[in-house]
Amino acid sequence: MTRIxxxxxxxxxxSISPGLTTLLGPVDVTVLGYHVLPEQTxxxxxxxxxxxxxxxxxxxxxxxxxxxxGRADHRLVFTHDREQTIDRIADETAADxxxxxxxxxxxxxxxxxxxxxxxxxxxxxxxxxxIGNHGIGVTLFLATDDEVGGRALLEAAASGLSARGxxxxxxxxxxxxxxxALLEAAAxxxxxxxxxxxxxLRSFLFGEETERLxxxxxxxxxxxxxxxxxxxxxxx
Amino acid sequence: MGGEPxxxxxxxxxxxxxQAEPTVETxxxxxxxxxxxxxxxxxxGGLAIGIGTMIGAGIxxxxxxxxxxxxxxxxxxxxxxxxxxxLVALPTSELATAMPKSGGGYYFxxxxxxxxxxxxxxxxxxxxxxxxxxxxxxxxxxxAVDTLTELGVTIGAGFVIPIALLFGAxxxxxxxxxxxxxxxxxNGIVALLLSILVxxxxxxxxxxxxxxxxxxASEQFAPFGGMPVLTTAALVFTSYLGFAQVxxxxxxxxxxxxxxxxxMVGSVLIVGVLYVxxxxxxxxxxxxxxxxxxxxxxxxxxxxxxxxxxGAFAIVFGGLLATMSSANASVLxxxxxxxxxxxxxxxxxRASRINLRYGTPHVxxxxxxxxxxxxxxxxxxxxLAEVASFLHLIMYGLIxxxxxxLRRNEPEWYDPEFRVPGYPVVPALGAVxxxxxxxxxxPASQVVGIAIMITTAGWYAYYARDVSLxxxx
Numbered sequence: 001m002t003r004i005x006x007x008x009x010x011x012x013x014x015s016i017s018p019g020l021t022t023l024l025g026p027v028d029v030t031v032l033g034y035h036v037l038p039e040q041t042x043x044x045x046x047x048x049x050x051x052x053x054x055x056x057x058x059x060x061x062x063x064x065x066x067x068x069x070g071r072a073d074h075r076l077v078f079t080h081d082r083e084q085t086i087d088r089i090a091d092e093t094a095a096d097x098x099x100x101x102x103x104x105x106x107x108x109x110x111x112x113x114x115x116x117x118x119x120x121x122x123x124x125x126x127x128x129x130x131i132g133n134h135g136i137g138v139t140l141f142l143a144t145d146d147e148v149g150g151r152a153l154l155e156a157a158a159s160g161l162s163a164r165g166x167x168x169x170x171x172x173x174x175x176x177x178x179x180x181a182l183l184e185a186a187a188x189x190x191x192x193x194x195x196x197x198x199x200x201l202r203s204f205l206f207g208e209e210t211e212r213l214x215x216x217x218x219x220x221x222x223x224x225x226x227x228x229x230x231x232x233x234x235x236x
Numbered sequence: 237m238g239g240e241p242x243x244x245x246x247x248x249x250x251x252x253x254x255q256a257e258p259t260v261e262t263x264x265x266x267x268x269x270x271x272x273x274x275x276x277x278x279x280x281g282g283l284a285i286g287i288g289t290m291i292g293a294g295i296x297x298x299x300x301x302x303x304x305x306x307x308x309x310x311x312x313x314x315x316x317x318x319x320x321x322x323l324v325a326l327p328t329s330e331l332a333t334a335m336p337k338s339g340g341g342y343y344f345x346x347x348x349x350x351x352x353x354x355x356x357x358x359x360x361x362x363x364x365x366x367x368x369x370x371x372x373x374x375x376x377x378x379x380a381v382d383t384l385t386e387l388g389v390t391i392g393a394g395f396v397i398p399i400a401l402l403f404g405a406x407x408x409x410x411x412x413x414x415x416x417x418x419x420x421x422x423n424g425i426v427a428l429l430l431s432i433l434v435x436x437x438x439x440x441x442x443x444x445x446x447x448x449x450x451x452x453a454s455e456q457f458a459p460f461g462g463m464p465v466l467t468t469a470a471l472v473f474t475s476y477l478g479f480a481q482v483x484x485x486x487x488x489x490x491x492x493x494x495x496x497x498x499x500m501v502g503s504v505l506i507v508g509v510l511y512v513x514x515x516x517x518x519x520x521x522x523x524x525x526x527x528x529x530x531x532x533x534x535x536x537x538x539x540x541x542x543x544x545x546x547g548a549f550a551i552v553f554g555g556l557l558a559t560m561s562s563a564n565a566s567v568l569x570x571x572x573x574x575x576x577x578x579x580x581x582x583x584x585x586r587a588s589r590i591n592l593r594y595g596t597p598h599v600x601x602x603x604x605x606x607x608x609x610x611x612x613x614x615x616x617x618x619x620l621a622e623v624a625s626f627l628h629l630i631m632y633g634l635i636x637x638x639x640x641x642l643r644r645n646e647p648e649w650y651d652p653e654f655r656v657p658g659y660p661v662v663p664a665l666g667a668v669x670x671x672x673x674x675x676x677x678x679p680a681s682q683v684v685g686i687a688i689m690i691t692t693a694g695w696y697a698y699y700a701r702d703v704s705l706x707x708x709x
Contacts, residue, residue, distance in 0.1 A: 037595050040411050040568050042338045043273040044266070044487060045575050045597060048255055049590050055270050077265070079274035080488070088264055088274070 002129040003028040004222065005095040007086045008061075010054045010076070011035045019104030020220045021065055023191060026132040029065055029072040030093045033058045036082050043078035051076070090225060096126055097193075100210065102220035104190050109137040111189035114157060115144070115178050123195055124157050126224050128164055130193075137167040141185050143178035150174070179209060186217040196226045240649050241335060241347045244580060246703040254580040254703060261336050263491045275490045282495055284423045285565065286482045286503025291429060292562030294475025294511050296555040297375040297532050299518045301618065304528025306468040309458035311515040313468035314475070318508030320673060321476035323666035324632040325504045326656045327639040329497035332483045334642075334652035336492035339576035340483035341631045346580065348638030350706040355696035356689055357631045358577035362570060363688050364627030366604060368477055369566040370611035371620035373400040376559035378532040383552045386536075386545075397615045403560070404612050407567050408605030412591065412598045425561050430510075432554045437513050440542050444520030459524070470676040474621040475511060477628050478562075479504050480635075481569045484576070493653030532617060570604035571597050582700045619684070622677045626685030633670035636663040 004024060008014040010033030016024075033054050037046050058074040065072035075093075079085040090098055112127055114120050127138060140157055144150035154170040161168045173181040186192055194210055214221040244254035259268050266273040277285075294314070302310035331344040342361055346354025377400030384391055458465060479500045482489075489495050518527060518534065521541045530537045539551030575597060578588040591598040611620060640663050642650050656662050674682065 040571065040596055040601075041590060042485075042487065042572060042575060044338055044579075045588055046590055046595070047268065047271050047273060048579065048588075051268075051271050076271040077274055078271060080276040081274060084276055085274045 001028050002097075002126060003030060003093055003095045005030050005032055005086070005090050005093060005098040006101065007032040007034060007082075007089075007098060008101065009034060009036070010057050011050055014101060016061060016065070016101055017104045017220065019107045019190060020099065020101060022068060023104075023107045023130070023134075023136070023220070024065065024099070025068040025070045026134065027070070027130055029070060030089070030095065031058055031061050031065070031072065031074040032086065032089050033074060033076045034082060034085050035078050037078060037080055039080055043080070046078050050078075095225065096122075097222050097224045100214040100221040100223070102191075102214055103218055104220050107136060107190040107220075109139060109189050110191050110193060111139050111141055111182075111186055112193045113182055113195070114140060114142045114153065115182065115194075120153065120157055123193065123224050124160055127193060128161060128166070130222070131166055133165070135167075137169070139185070139189060140168060140170045141173070141182060142171070143173040143176060143181045145175060147172070147174045179213075183213065183216055186213070186219060189219065191220045191222065192217060193222045193224065195224050242647075242649070242706075244703065244705045246351075246581075246700075248581040248700045248703055249698070250584060252581040252585050254705065256580075261492070266337075266487055273487065275488055275492070277485060277489045277495075279495045279498055280423065282482050282485070282489055282499030283503050283506075284426045285485060286478045286499055287430070287507055288422050288426045288561045289478030289481050289565040289569070290476060290503065290507045290562070291426070291433075291478075291510070292372055292375065292555075292558035292560070294472060294507070295433065295514050296379065296535055296551075296558050297371075297617070298472050298475060299515055299538070300527050300530045300532060300534030302468050302472055302515065303519050303524035303534070305460070305471070306464040307456065307459040307524045308516070308519040309460075309465045310468055310472075310519065310524070311512050312458070312465050313472055314508070314511040314515055316466070316469040317473045317476050318504060318511065320469075320473065320632075320666070320669045321479060321504045321508065322501065323662055323669055324635060325479050325500045326497075327636050327663040327666055328480060328483055328632075329500050329654050330652045330656045331635065331639055331642075332486045332496040332500070333493040333654040334650055336486045336489070336496065338484060338487035338572065339579075340486065340572075341480050341635050342573065342576050344483075345631065345634045345638050346705040348642045348706075349634060351582075351700065351703050352693065352696055353634055353638075354580070354705050355577070355582050355700060356692045357634055358573065358580075358582060359692035359695060360627040360689055361573045361631055362577070362603075363607070363692075364477075364624050364631070365566050365570040365573060366607045367611060367620050367627065368474060368624035369404070369563050369570065369604070369608045370614075371474060371617060371624055372559050372563040372566060373404045373608065373612045374615055374617055374620065375532060376400055376403060376556065376563060379552060379555035379559055382533045382536055383556055386549055386552050397613060400612045400615075401609055404563070404605065404609050407564050408601055408608075411564075411567055411571070412596050412601050413594050422561055422565070425557050429554055429558055429561075432550050433510055433514070436539065436542070436547065436550065437510070437517055440517035440521065440538070441513060443542060444517050466673075467676040467678075470625065470673045471618060471622055472511075473625040473629065473673060476504065476507070477624065478507070478565070480628070480632070481565065484569055484572050497654045567601070567604050567608070570608075571600035574600040574603055580705055581703050582696070618678070619681055622681035623684045623688075626674055626677060626681055627688065629670045629674050630685075630689065633667045636667035636670065639663045640667070 062072045158168045243256045342358040345357045377396035380399045482499045518538045539547035575588040
């Protein structure tokens with residue numbers, strides 16, 4: 001079964017928009033409520049004071065998710081390091097993707113970027129599971145320098161999805177800055193699916209590309225995890 | 237991973253009970269009923285806490301004072317301090333792997349020896365850290381004045397205390413408003429300090445054994461006999477107070493059964509070697525009498541002796557960073573010590589409230605910062621250092637006793653991953669040495685230390701007599 005992790009800064013009032021709630025209906029959802037503390041505060045000290053408040057908020061959210069018939073649960077973590085917490089919980093729950101909530105009303109059309117390191121097959125089957133038979137349209141997006149190869153990739157992915165009765169269109173961008181082109185395409189869609197990328201110098205300097213995408217498009221972004229790479233835990 | 241100590245019981249005078257919840261400790265998180273606490277500190281973070289807290293005081297403030305008391309044998313005093321610290325670090329490591337929880341020494345003693353010992357140690361640790369921080373701040377003041385002098389602005393020793401007070405207040409405010417990336421900064425400072433010192437010591441060491449430069453001053457190794465070596469060891473033990481701070485963040489350390497012992501023992505070894513070599517180099521450069529005349533910032537003159545103005549500046553800069561990092565780390569530890577006792581209802585719960593706006597424990601930080609400023613104003617370097625050592629040594633001795641007690645009865649929940657080599661000799665020696673070192677302090681320090689302990693015992697009798705932390709076995 002497909003599982004999506006939704007990390008939320010629960011005590012700062014982050015929540016799941018109605019559009020995203022509906023979109024996540026067919027899949028399993030784990031809501032990860034987290035609270036980041038400055039280094040001088042022991043996490044347990046914050047737990048003593050805020051646990052109840054955070055748990056209440058999380059239970060409300062999970063109840064909302066279950067109204068539409070979805071299966072949902074929640075975890076609550078007090079941490080100094082948000083990234084580490086999200087990675088750990090994603091590994092433990094074997095989540096296929098995680099969501100950056102964003103804001104959205106009814107989701108009618110999904111932008112699916114095939115640019116990235118994650119196997120196209122993974123993204124495609126994830127999108128298939130997510131949409132189920134909700135009648136949501138999909139735009140497959142690819143930015144590449146190789147026009148012929150890109151066209152072939154898009155066609156193959158599109159035929160796989162339309163075989164499941166999904167309304168698919170494709171968008172190929174050649175010789176343009178991929179990120180900017182993706183942002184432009186995002187403007188006409190309600191939510192975005194991308195593959196997780198390996199950390200690069202660029203993402204180190206400007207923040208994760210996915211985070212920037214979420215900030216600049218305002219829409220919910222679902223990041224399909226690159227399971228093979230992230231399961232090798234690193235530690236210093 | 238160890239089990240769970242029995243739950244604490246009873247209520248204090250305000251009707252608050254210890255907040256103990258069943259938890260499961262894994263390598264990456266502590267899991268309670270409804271929430272998880274992420275473990276975010278790695279081995280390097282743990283070492284940085286240990287080394288960062290220890291390195292400032294000993295290396296930069298003591299050489300002059302110690303050499304004046306014990307001659308070149310001051311190096312021996314530092315070695316004795318390192319040996320005692322190591323004897324305590326090993327039992328502390330065992331306890332920390334059995335109970336990888338925030339609170340450190342206080343937690344182990346209260347669970348091993350009961351509430352009275354716990355209260356005395358917990359509150360004494362608060363005061364011990366306050367004294368230590370005041371000592372670091374005064375050292376910082378001396379270095380700040382010297383830095384200005386090196387830069388050509390001579391303002392005189394009269395400004396040492398005002399500068400120390402200013403920065404003490406600054407650290408407190410900084411910690412209340414949140415120090416983003418403080419740990420990374422601390423790691424950077426520690427790395428920089430270590431490189432300055434190693435480069436300096438490598439050159440100075442070669443020089444002092446006569447390989448490069450002029451032959452240095454030669455003198456009798458222990459001109460005043462053996463006794464001053466021991467009393468000096470008691471004085472300089474303040475230099476080794478950092479390793480136990482690693483145990484106070486045990487609840488936040490990844491893979492604690494491996495990283496806690498490595499960080500504690502490792503930081504004592506690294507710092508101990510650095511101290512001994514430094515004193516050796518310093519006394520070779522000048523002879524202990526001249527060194528004593530230079531006072532708290534004698535190391536600057538040693539730097540000048542070997543590497544000219546550049547050396548002096550490097551040491552002055554290093555001294556500033558080091559005393560600053562020690563002071564800041566101790567302010568943080570103090571607020572954690574207060575949290576640990578207030579969680580167990582030995583202090584009013586409101587002492588550990590967290591500020592909504594910054595997410596920081598502002599009450600506890602205030603309870604640290606206020607007394608620190610008062611003590612800093614006294615400017616009594618030796619007294620501050622010795623009282624800090626006194627209160628910590630009591631805790632270290634009791635940690636060893638707690639280990640012996642726990643091992644003797646070995647309750648079901650006690651299952652440490654790391655076990656002390658040489659049990660029971662090592663913890664027994666650790667306890668004896670810790671208590672013995674106290675005997676070599678100045679009477680004034682002993683009186684202040686004992687007064688503080690009596691006060692904390694009185695607080696227990698008044699406030700928390702009904703609290704039981706040891707629990708039934």
